[in-house]
Amino acid sequence: MNSLAEENYLKALFTLAAKNNGEVSVNDLSRHLDIKMPTVNSMMKKLTTKKLVYYESYKPLKLTEKGKKEAALIIRKHRLTEMYLVEKMNFGWEQVHEIAEQIEHIKSPEFFAKMDELLGYPQIDPHGSPIPDKNGKMIWKEYKKLSECTKGSLVKIAAVINTSNDFLKFLNEKEIHLGLKMKIKSIEPFDKSVIVSYPKHASETLSPTVSERLLVEKV
Amino acid sequence: MNSLAEENYLKALFTLAAKNNGEVSVNDLSRHLDIKMPTVNSMMKKLTTKKLVYYESYKPLKLTEKGKKEAALIIRKHRLTEMYLVEKMNFGWEQVHEIAEQIEHIKSPEFFAKMDELLGYPQIDPHGSPIPDKNGKMIWKEYKKLSECTKGSLVKIAAVINTSNDFLKFLNEKEIHLGLKMKIKSIEPFDKSVIVSYPKHASETLSPTVSERLLVEKV
DNA sequence: CTAATATGTTAGATTTATCTAACAATTATA
DNA sequence: TATAATTGTTAGATAAATCTAACATATTAG
Known part of the structure; x- marks a missing residue:
């Protein structure tokens, strides 16, 4: 240990x-x-x-490989904790880092397994950072929120945060799905809405609520 | 520190x-x-x-007084954690002690304040042990569950655990309230139902579900 | 009330994780 | 390339929390 x-x-x-x-x-x-x-x-x-x-x-x-695995497992605990604090305990993202720095050292596989379960086994945290699984394996991409991209960039939808039914229904209606490529036409300076275009949709306006929950990668 | x-x-x-x-x-x-x-x-x-x-x-x-206060605050953190794990994360009572032994050392008043809030500011944990408040003050009684009392004893209702609306309604209907004195007439050997008597109720049968949630003191 | 037993204290060693001071190797720069 | 600056290492010190061995005080029992 x-x-x-x-x-x-x-x-x-x-x-x-x-x-x-x-x-x-x-x-x-x-x-x-x-x-x-x-x-x-x-x-x-x-x-x-x-x-x-x-x-x-x-x-x-x-x-070493062993060292990488053990490190990944600590990062797993950190990210699960952060996400749990935000999603289940109503903390703000700015408050959770310090608490997670301490909780990540708790020795109890059951405790983190339970968090994982209650969060629905997330693979990516709401910052777009991957959460290693219980074997220390993780997706090796760091995604960006759509809301953080700049005008003119061409991006691909990589993941979705906080998959409530309402949100998934919304994405379905707009025909937005994983792997979809979209271009950022402009960003509304006032409310930071993102105006995008993609096949069959020449211009869609996505509110910050939406663009904060879509993780993308540059193409 | x-x-x-x-x-x-x-x-x-x-x-x-x-x-x-x-x-x-x-x-x-x-x-x-x-x-x-x-x-x-x-x-x-x-x-x-x-x-x-x-x-x-x-x-x-x-x-010293200072020492008592600091100790009480650690016990507060321990008991809040245990209760949180059981009530909010679906752990069994037998699983939570070890985890709470670690989490009680976390330095973050906000974290425990949030647990306290989410649990509805409990003063007594489900074992009947008092939870010190954020100043280290606590009720100085250790209560017993009604389910742990023996035939013939005379007890007073001191507290109620897990106050769901349904449970409170049930207690109301049976005219059971804090401070009520009741006598334990007998205990059903098969299912551990407790048969009690109290003013206007010569004989009431309380199921284990109920007697586990009523904390009493001997009179 | 003395002797035996239990409890408490002191002294000094050990381990872990940190530091400073001094020295050595590598890298950058004039 | 020689030298200055940066980076890395070694040696030895310190603080925290533990231990063992030896000794001291209290309590209990005969």
Whole structure:
């Protein structure tokens, strides 16, 4: 079992690696965690003996497969918690990060399995970030909300957040489905409505309520 | 801010003190926490310098007012968590203790305030144990479920668990209210129904569903 | 009331996670 | 390319929470 400190190093390695094609420097980690380099250095030796990190002096740090899996499971707990707090406890997104930073270290598979169940086994969180499954596997895309895209871009619908029946019915009526490609014609400056076009629909206006719930990828 | 270890000592002191009129020995604590006496001894010195415990060599340990308050707040978090897990996440009572032991250490007043709100500000948990309020104040009785009482005993209704409208309506119809005194005439051996008598009701049969939700005190 | 037993204390060691100071290797730059 | 700047490592110190061994005080029993 990993300590709280070890878990934080694993998580940091995982997220930093995502930005730097799998390689992380001691200095990056040190700054990211606000922990001095010698401390990071010795923790890396420790994680190496635990086969979680692959480390050679003066070379970049890499997570082993085991390390990646354990990190993904912590991130899973973090994202499930955030989503649970927002969806089931009515917190605002800006409030949940700090709480999730603590709850992600709770040791209880049942607790997170229950959250997962109550949330309907989501694969993507409402920021468009993937939620690893209980084996640490995840979709390797980071999606963007339609509401965050810029005028002129061509995007593909990748996922939908908070699939209430009413929302799904709405999408059906508008003939919006996964994989659909659409072009952003313009964005209404006043209320941030997004005006899009796609096959059989030369111009549709999507309110922020809708564009916040559609996750897309650039094409 | 207290460390996780310190919080566990405070909680243990509080619960042990409840059984021994406020005084706890180093040995009791040591056995209860499964931590060796010298460790407990030095932690008590530390908590004394933090004004949480009053300690003199070879004398029993006592929590200060400050210590009692901080302990009560941890117990509040524990009991709210247990209740939340059962009522809102469909856990069984036997599953929640371990999870609550971890969640009680989460630092986030907002998180527990939200649980409290979603549970309707309960003052007593479904075991009949009081839940301290956010100032650490609590009702100083431990109630028993009616279902746990024995034949012949005279009891007073002290609290009601899980106050659904249907249940309150039922109690109204039967003229059962807080403060009502009733005698337990007998207990049906087969299904554990409780047969009671009280003013204007010479004999009422209460099913386990009901007797599990009525908390009483002996008179 | 003494001796045996139980309880409590002190001293010093260990582990984990952190730090600072000093030194070494690598990378960037003049 | 030589040197300066950055990055990484080693050595040793510190604080928290635990332990064991040895000793001291209290309590209980004969």
